Amino acid sequence: MEVVGENYPPAPPKALLARILSIVKMALLVCLLFGQNPFTLLNIPTPAVYSWALQNKMYACLMIFFFSNSIESYLISTGAFxxxxxxxxxxxxxxxxxxxxxxxxxxxxxxxxxxxxxxxxxxxxxxxxxxxxxxxxxxxxxxxxx
Structure with a gap:
């Protein structure tokens, strides 16, 4: 007899959305930590929220990290047992x-x-x-x- 524990796979669209969110989160955290403004590269005016985040890096990074992780967890949660x-x-x-x-x-x-x-x-x-x-x-x- 073999005992196997594994995660039930989430729906593909939700898994893709969670992966995209994870990549955006990491890119945003790197930009904030290094003080880079990606909006200037895109010739887009910098949103006030991002300017605030650049001034309050630690608080903004923690907010982004925990908020995005909760959304990612929701997206990949299947409730399977x-x-x-x-x-x-x-x-x-x-x-x-x-x-x-x-x-x-x-x-x-x-x-x-x-x-x-x-x-x-x-x-x-x-x-x-x-x-x-x-x-x-x-x-x-x-x-x-x-």
Whole structure:
């Protein structure tokens, strides 16, 4: 049995937009840090916001960095949480719209309890279950702090 964790790919237009935003962010940060004005190269009047950013580099760079990162995270977030054993899908948050409860998760594991490979690798599944419970607890505590 193999345990694999990976990110579910976002929709291609969102992924492209997030990548473009990342490149623009880096270019803007480099221009600000080195005091360059890209608008003069383009023969465009410098916006007042960019003039302010040149005068307040540290504050502007932090704002750009955190604001653009939140937008990038939103664009690439899929909300996917998929569980499968031996390529048999057991749960899909994309289809159900929610995470499985602990009881549902245990029932899914018990479904495969008759399989000999499952019994041989039950310790791995207990580990996966502990990771899942840990994830649920972390989400619970994160919502309590906000």
């Amino acid at each position: 998929e569980i499968s054993i031996n390529d048999v899908p057991l749960w899909s948050k994309l289809q159900t719209g929610r995470l499985p409860s602990a009881n549902e998760f245990v029932q899914m594991l018990q479904t495969f309890a008759t399989n000999s490979e499952f019994n041989n690798n039950f310790s791995k599944l207990k580990f996966i279950f502990l990771i899942y419970i840990n994830e649920l607890m972390m989400r619970f505590f994160m919502t309590m702090q906000v």
